[in-house]
Amino acid sequence: MNKNSEEKIPYTKKPLSISLQISKLKDRGLIINDEKLVGDYLSNISYYRLRAYTYPFQDNVNQDADHAFTRKDIHFQDIIDLYCFDRRLRSLIFNAIEKIEVAFRTKIVQTYSEVTQNSHWFKEESLFQSKYYWESGEKIFIYDTLLNDIYHEINRSNEDFIKHYKNKYIQPKMPPAWMTLEVISFGTLSRLYELLIKDDNKKAIAKSIGLNKIDILENWMHALSNLRNCCAHHSRIWNRRFIVSILLPNNTDFPFIDRNTIPAIRRNKLFAYLCCIKYILDIISPYNDFHRNLNILIKDGGKLLSLKEMGFPDNWSYLGVWKNTL
Known part of the structure; x- marks a missing residue:
């Protein structure tokens, strides 16, 4: 049954x-x-x-x-050791994703603000794809849903610069992109990028992170926003199978994972996510110590820690994105 x-x-x-x-x-x-x-x-x-x-x-x-x-x-202490490993790993990942999220926000705001010369470009419907979904028999314009979510997130914000804008300016009701996109959630930001028309501007943002396909960056940001939420809400990530499967490209600008190894990587497990984090960090923060700190955590993980449960292959430290970075 x-x-x-x-x-x-x-x-x-x-x-x-x-x-x-x-x-x-x-x-x-x-x-x-x-x-x-x-x-x-x-x-x-x-x-x-x-x-x-x-x-x-x-x-x-x-x-x-x-x-x-x-x-x-x-022993009970073995369980505590595993719990503490997971907690420390969440902290390491959360801090890494923060850097990625901030860089992603900056690249979107700077690119589209310069190109459009419009402080409120995110309100230009023409920049976004005409996508719809059906709900209770009603046809819903996805861009309207996105804009509505952005508006609500601004209204919930307690940031001083948002309060200052509301107190000083009558129109537009929403602050400029460099304020607005600072306070929306990572999930909403990834949806905004995904909904943008696939043009040279959108491709340039992906290219600035060493990716040659827009779809890859869309997938990575969606996946990392979900992982970030798991970390923020103290959820277990050690042997978790994630809802969003990571896309693993074989045509990146910098060493990632060789095409022969990619089919063996479990795309819904943590290792695939860590590869993407490491790849982006090496571009936006070249002297990061993510690999070194990850190794320290693994060595102190306790006897119950199994890297296989997180999708690590045996030769993981020799793969392109991890090789010679300690």
Whole structure:
């Protein structure tokens, strides 16, 4: 029977005290040497959050096993080590994506502001593709949706320069591009770029990041905006399968991944995303230490860390984008 077609049942599980949480972990085979220390951890990191890190090492198929650990050598501290690795990795990635996002904003604003000589060029409908979607039988113009989202994000902003514009100027209601695009979300920014007409201006932005196809940059920015949100909301990324699969080009301006290796890379796993981050960082921040810091995290990741779960191939450090950059 398909999992989605299984008959639903009422939720009857009761909340567990921390002492009962500890007992459950011990009953399932997790080695706990210091219950007080474990209690302290569970008082600050919820049992349910840690479940994401114990789950891969438990029997989650056989109901009679009651999620017993399939390995007998796992200590609670091993789970904490894996949790801390994931937390530090999120921080490293978040900081890297911040640089990419800022550069991406800057290139869009500068390119289109200069070309159009219009402070509010994002309100020029002619610059955008005529795309529609249907919702509840109604035909919706995607550009109108984008502009509406931009307007709402500006209104939510507490930035002083937005307040200053609203207090001083009557028209237009929205601030100029160099203010507006600073406060919209990365996701909205990636949608704006995707909706722009595919012309030389749009291609120039991709080219400035060493990419020869607009579609690749569209995909990368969409994927990285989703990854950024995972990091911002403290979601697990260690062995996650991401919704957006990364496109891996074989005609980049600088070393990336050779065409023979590309088919073996899992495009919905973290390694593919890290390759894109590293590639862009090397262009916008040539002396970055992303690779070195990533290696430090991996070395301190603990005994449960599996690079394979993140999509790393065995020879990953010898691939073009990673080679000779330590």
